[in-house]
């Protein structure tokens with residue numbers, strides 16, 4: 168994708184945590200926490216797309232929502248670059264920073280108010296940000312709809328009159344209405360038919376170029392982010408376990424979990440019989456994560472050390488390759504070679 | 510569009526026609542049942558024709574007869590329509606407003622706040638209404654306005670509960686979060702997203718309640734807590750029938766007109782609102798329209 172590779176950092180996330188309390192009984196005693204996001208750190212550079220990948224429930228959406236303070240993070244520091252300055256994103260500053268950070272939601276069927284017309288849905292952020300003149304708002308809406316492949320004819324309709332793909336385009340138009348610099352795309356195509364997924368991905372690609380957007384692109388499998396991302400972060404049970412440039416992550420994974428995810432990508436050529444690694448067991452509950460390395464109950468390489476000690480996210484190769492595995496340097500894991508997958 | 514759909518359903522048609530009839534009667538009361546010259550300033554005072562206490566049957570001048578105390582039933586029914594609308598609309602409007610406001614804010618804020626408010630609602634709901642109404646009118650005095658106050662005080666809780674349930678669901682929807690992401694303030698979210706998506710069950714309930722409020726108000730009048738004697742009010746008209754419904758020995762239907770006319774007015778009024786409420790239920794949801 169448009170690899171605008173100037174290195175300035177747009178977003179820095181440091182040790183972000185979100186624990187949901189589990190309450191029990193009549194008096195809502197806190198009986199424990201779901202550690203949905205448990206110490207996540209990463210940076211996003213201006214103009215790039217960072218893919219965030221992991222199985223269902225690993226905390227991708229929670230990460231995205233916490234970044235935008237749509238849910239209150241438990242702890243951690245979030246900083247966004249605005250006009251050359253790194254500004255803290257917290258509950259006091261978020262009001263002024265909303266126009267910089269937007270989100271496209273996972274489910275296009277529940278992310279549009281069923282009782283609002285499209286023009287008012289797309290215009291709502293403009294209105295909330297003080298564009299009082301209705302006429303001007305609707306002109307902007309028309310331009311936005313045009314840039315996502317819809318038009319003035321759709322303005323007066325209600326969401327139920329649209330298909331999933333069209334609804335997602337409306338959601339995109341709304342997210343872009345304030346000209347944000349960062350857009351969190353939370354599995355924007357996973358709810359769509361396969362046939363329209365590519366169209367929406369291409370649209371996002373074009374819009375990134377047109378508006379100079381930076382994406383945090385969430386997906387639950389690697390094949391979706393392969394083509395759209397510059398770098399990829401792999402998440403497991405609330406933590407990032409590996410992060411690297413997309414080609415490196417695919418060809419030389421340094422974490423056994425990434426290796427397993429890569430082996431699950433279907434081969435286009437049936438002759439190359441890559442061996443799929445079947446992970447044993449299910450993803451453990453984030454309310455009760457395993458001791459030591461979160462991945463050890465399912466990891467084919469686990470040792471006693473892994474059961475005892477939790478590995479930190481550390482440099483594991485060239486080009487800022489990071490991995491959270493005690494044996495990241497020693498294991499010789501199988502990747503896929505560029506061009507090998509669809 | 511809504512109107513068109515209402516017209517297509519025969520039952521709601523009946524409801525609409527009945528309601529329209531009542532509206533016309535209320536509007537044109539001064540022409541249908543002109544106020545006597547000597548009562549010009551008190552049109553809600555039902556005129557009396559004669560001084561006996563027993564009812565007298567319908568005649569040309571008094572097409573629905575005279576009830577106990579020689580009050581003109583026809584006049585009472587016609588002007589009582591206005592009273593029914595006044596009580597129904599004021600009570601429904603105020604209790605709806607109060608209930609929607611308290612219920613939706615409570616659910617939207619949620620947590621401990623919501624819990625406290627709902628316990629408060631429980632307390633209100635656990636009071637037997639009639640006893641509470643008797644106490645209130647005993648304290649405030651008799652009269653329609655007191656009846657209205659008592660009704661509002663004990664009716665808003667139903668709406669509050671109803672809307673609270675839907676708000677708790679709707680506030681989880683992603684479009685609420687999308688609005689937050691767009692920078693929309695909490696009050697604006699409540700007004701523009703939450704209430705429009707939760708108000709319809711309340712409106713349906715309200716239209717159903719229009720009828721039952723009039724019945725309750727009539728009950729209070731029947732118990733002597735409502736309008737002062739002689740005020741044009743259907744409940745009052747029925748209470749006049751109290752001693753005559755059983756007729757006289759050998760002639761059980763002798764005084765039928767004392768109870769049939771006001772009874773019919775109340776039943777039809779309730780029916781019209783219920784039919785309309787039913788029809789609204791089927792129509793008002795754009796998600797079903799698709």
Ligand SMILES: Nc1ncnc2c1ncn2[C@@H]1O[C@H](COP(=O)(O)OP(=O)(O)OP(=O)(O)O)[C@@H](O)[C@H]1O
Pocket residue numbers: 187201202203221222223224225226227228229230273387453
């Ligand atoms: N509001 C909440 N209250 C309690 N637990 C929550 C809440 N939201 C999410 N969780 C839990 O946090 C964990 C992470 O959820 P999250 O939605 O972030 O996962 P995800 O990676 O986006 O998954 P998916 O691919 O299914 O969207 C899950 O175990 C989920 O059950």
Ligand code: SF4
Pocket residue numbers: 422423424460461462463464466467468469470473478491492493494495
């Ligand atoms: S630390 Fe151990 S258990 Fe965890 S991924 Fe590495 S080898 Fe597997």
Ligand SMILES: [Mg+2]
Pocket residue numbers: 227228229273353354
């Ligand atoms: Mg998610």
